[in-house]
Amino acid sequence: MPTGVAIRDVRRQLFDAAERVLLREGPSGLTSRAVTAEAGFAKGVLHRHFEDFDAFLADFVLDRAERMDTQAAALRDAAGTGTVVGNLTDALTALFESVAVAVVALVTFRDELRSRLRQSWPAGVPILTEGAIMIGDYLTAEVELGRIAPAAEVDALAPMLIGTGHLLFADRTGRRPDPDAVRRAVANVVGGVLR
Incomplete structure (x- = not known):
């Protein structure tokens, strides 16, 4: 330039x-x-x-977390349509086929970046925390629609699904998990609360 x-x-x-x-x-x-x-x-x-490279990286990570708003709105809008397992499978696949897995590795890799993120993001990795919020909002909507049992522990299920998804997709250089494997994992996590 x-x-x-x-x-x-x-x-x-x-x-x-x-x-x-x-x-x-x-x-x-x-x-x-x-x-x-x-x-x-x-x-x-x-x-x-940017003040320095870690300040740039912190803003980059937060920007990528904020970009999930569109995905979160689409998932909320899917409540009551399709199947709960299908909607969650699609959402987790979209989340983890994005930059999410690489961002988790980046945050883990750089101590100063984690320190900077803690100044504006008190806990967790922003993109995964936003993912858990997105999944929790969707599950809550499905509870309200009666497709998930009212006693379902949404606050526990959402991070369980994020953790499960992360484990399935964690090897960013390897083959992506088979869609049926993702679907089975989701079904195992939420199967007991489906109506």
């Missing part, structure tokens, strides 16, 4: 570049130089917009 040329949506371009690098190279390959090269920017562009 030539000097003196205005860059539009710098944050978005840097975050999208970071996602591509993270998915391709993993947490150890995600450096400020790799991100700016991927975006086609000079390295100084990142440092003009």
Whole structure:
């Protein structure tokens, strides 16, 4: 990028570049130089917009968590349609086929990033916590519609489903789990509360 040329949506371009690098190279390959090269920017562009690289990464992780709003709305809207197991299987697959698994590895990999995230996000990994909230809201809607037993422990089931999904998809470089395996896992977690 030539000097003196205005860059539009710098944050978005840097975050999208970071996602591509993270998915391709993993947490150890995600450096400020790799991100700016991927975006086609000079390295100084990142440092003009963020205090340091860990501040950039914290904002990147939070941005990716916030992007789940559309997915959460779609899942809530699915309440009462299809099957509960099918809806949850689709939601978990969409969540973990996104950048979520790579973000978990990144947060685990970088101590300073975890410290920065704790300043604005008190517990958990943001993308997984948002996923658990999304699943919990959906389960609550299904309880209200009578498709899940009223005594169901939604606050326990949601993180169990997120943990189960994460374990199934955790190897970001290996084969994705078979859709039937995801469906069976979901059915085992929620089978006892379905009506």
